[in-house]
Amino acid sequence: MASLWRYLLGGFGLAALLAGVLAVVYLTAPHAPQPSSDVGRSRTTANKLFVATFEPEKGVIRQGELESWLLTLKTVEGAPVEGAAITISGGMPQHKHGLPTSPQATDYLGEGRYRIDGVKFTMSGWWQLHFAISAAAGSDTVVFNVVL
Amino acid sequence: MSRFSSLLALVMVAVLAGCGRPEFSDAEKQTVASLALSKLPPLKPDTTNRFAEVPAAAALGSTLFFDTGMSGGGTVSCSTCHKIDRQFQDDLPQAVGVGRTNRRTMPLAGVAHDPWFFWDGRRDSLWAQALTPLENPLEQAGNRAAFAHYIKARFGERYERIFGPLPDLSGVPANANPLGTDAERAAWNAMPEAQAEEVNRVFANIGKAIAAFERSIAPPQTRFDRFATDLAVGAEPQGDAVFSPEEILGLKLFIGKANCVTCHNGPRFTDGSFHNTGVPPVAGLPPDRGRVDAVAQVEADPFNCFGTFRDGDASACRELRFMVKAGPELIRGYKTPSLRGAATRPPYMHAGQFSSLDEVVAHYSKAPASVEGVSEIHPLQLSDRERAALVAFLKTLAE
Numbered sequence: 269m270a271s272l273w274r275y276l277l278g279g280f281g282l283a284a285l286l287a288g289v290l291a292v293v294y295l296t297a298p299h300a301p302q303p304s305s306d307v308g309r310s311r312t313t314a315n316k317l318f319v320a321t322f323e324p325e326k327g328v329i330r331q332g333e334l335e336s337w338l339l340t341l342k343t344v345e346g347a348p349v350e351g352a353a354i355t356i357s358g359g360m361p362q363h364k365h366g367l368p369t370s371p372q373a374t375d376y377l378g379e380g381r382y383r384i385d386g387v388k389f390t391m392s393g394w395w396q397l398h399f400a401i402s403a404a405a406g407s408d409t410v411v412f413n414v415v416l
Numbered sequence: 417m418s419r420f421s422s423l424l425a426l427v428m429v430a431v432l433a434g435c436g437r438p439e440f441s442d443a444e445k446q447t448v449a450s451l452a453l454s455k456l457p458p459l460k461p462d463t464t465n466r467f468a469e470v471p472a473a474a475a476l477g478s479t480l481f482f483d484t485g486m487s488g489g490g491t492v493s494c495s496t497c498h499k500i501d502r503q504f505q506d507d508l509p510q511a512v513g514v515g516r517t518n519r520r521t522m523p524l525a526g527v528a529h530d531p532w533f534f535w536d537g538r539r540d541s542l543w544a545q546a547l548t549p550l551e552n553p554l555e556q557a558g559n560r561a562a563f564a565h566y567i568k569a570r571f572g573e574r575y576e577r578i579f580g581p582l583p584d585l586s587g588v589p590a591n592a593n594p595l596g597t598d599a600e601r602a603a604w605n606a607m608p609e610a611q612a613e614e615v616n617r618v619f620a621n622i623g624k625a626i627a628a629f630e631r632s633i634a635p636p637q638t639r640f641d642r643f644a645t646d647l648a649v650g651a652e653p654q655g656d657a658v659f660s661p662e663e664i665l666g667l668k669l670f671i672g673k674a675n676c677v678t679c680h681n682g683p684r685f686t687d688g689s690f691h692n693t694g695v696p697p698v699a700g701l702p703p704d705r706g707r708v709d710a711v712a713q714v715e716a717d718p719f720n721c722f723g724t725f726r727d728g729d730a731s732a733c734r735e736l737r738f739m740v741k742a743g744p745e746l747i748r749g750y751k752t753p754s755l756r757g758a759a760t761r762p763p764y765m766h767a768g769q770f771s772s773l774d775e776v777v778a779h780y781s782k783a784p785a786s787v788e789g790v791s792e793i794h795p796l797q798l799s800d801r802e803r804a805a806l807v808a809f810l811k812t813l814a815e
């Protein structure tokens with residue numbers, strides 16, 4: 269009986285050793301870009317000109333549906349940004365492909381709110397949307413992460 | 417001793433997990449549930465075709481679909497390639513109508529859910545799609561003027577009950593088409609604009625009737641759906657809903673390590689989008705660059721959503737409006753096909769490049785570079801056993 273336990277313990281020890289080796293390999297391996305932990309819907313733009321909020325117009329995201337989102341632009345002091353020119357690009361960093369559609373800012377809804385129509389997420393995973401924003405205060409960019 | 421007993425318990429758990437009932441993680445269960453046919457949403461109304469839900473239009477469309485009179489030589493119908501007893505496809509590597517085309521016939525189950533049509537998405541509605549083979553010289557090889565005369569002579573009464581009065585066709589040449597032969601083009605260009613518009617209207621209505629019929633072609637329940645339903649509610653699968661260990665492995669690979677579900681997602685197993693997956697061209701066929709060349713074609717199509725033959729308002733045209741028009745990713749991009757029923761309809765890919773699912777899975781495992789543009793897929797290093805398991809799983813979508 270005692271020898272059986274020795275084998276079991278030995279097996280366990282080997283498994284632990286293997287797990288340790290794997291952990292070291294994993295921790296030292298070069299990593300693909302990881303989804304940013306920041307999936308917040310409000311972000312300050314890169315040069316801190318604006319505070320941007322990006323959210324689905326209907327409140328929920330449905331994969332594979334052509335949807336409209338709202339981009340709300342405020343100055344850092346909280347004033348709505350009007351007359352902004354907005355261009356959108358993006359894709360899935362881990363899949364190295366772009367967006368399946370070309371979203372556009374289609375309407376100005378007042379109070380710094382812009383409708384971004386033609387947004388479609390065809391896959392689950394990590395998506396990024398890059399906005400280039402030009403307004404009276406200057407030009408700035410912001411990136412939003414969306415994880416489905 | 418208690419240390420030993422806890423160790424023993426650990427070993428027992430490991431053994432049970434390895435040999436017991438198939439276990440799926442919560443994430444896996446969620447993915448499997450998302451693929452079940454019960455998750456297919458009802459068809460959205462097609463406001464660009466106000467006859468889409470009119471039964472008489474669907475009935476006329478069905479008649480036209482099977483009518484070889486709807487072709488230049490009277491020998492080819494939609495059903496020549498879209499065979500009703502073969503999942504509305506023809507088992508050939510490239511479709512053969514009046515001549516041999518350069519693309520594989522697509523099956524039609526659930527087609528009305530698609531945002532884009534053909535392998536490259538060169539049409540943006542089901543009714544605009546239906547018109548294209550009618551006047552393709554390699555498919556039905558007809559011409560618009562002849563179709564209008566034929567409809568009036570053969571189906572005039574049925575047509576008028578649905579679409580209203582047919583135009584006066586007495587001054588319309590027997591054969592005329594803006595595409596077509598030199599003679600057909602000349603005859604078309606000699607027609608007054610209003611007359612050409614009237615013929616185009618009849619032609620568009622033919623497409624709308626055929627589309628109304630095609631909307632009724634739905635994918636059937638499969639063994640996979642019965643398995644997925646049981647898994648979702650935590651019930652023990654019964655009868656043919658029981659998956660073999662190989663099928664379980666295949667399903668787990670499909671939604672896991674093999675990454676198939678990245679593009680083949682949702683209840684139709686397609687993301688409806690276009691991808692370059694490095695599928696090789698077929699020697700002897702004309703150059704084929706996929707989506708990148710289709711963009712200009714759908715924009716130039718007079719029957720697209722922006723055109724005058726659309727019913728309803730332009731709010732229905734968002735797919736076309738927000739279409740990606742340029743970029744290296746469009747090169748040799750082809751639509752992700754649905755995998756429902758795929759196991760029983762070889763050959764595979766946009767020009768029938770692969771004769772079996774084994775070849776398809778081997779291609780995705782190896783992931784060769786694309787002849788042009790960049791393939792989106794990466795080598796998988798699947799074992800023989802894993803590749804066979806994937807094929808076994810795919811068969812559950814056709815049983």
Ligand SMILES: [Cu+2]
Pocket residue numbers: 360363365391393678
């Ligand atoms: Cu992706």
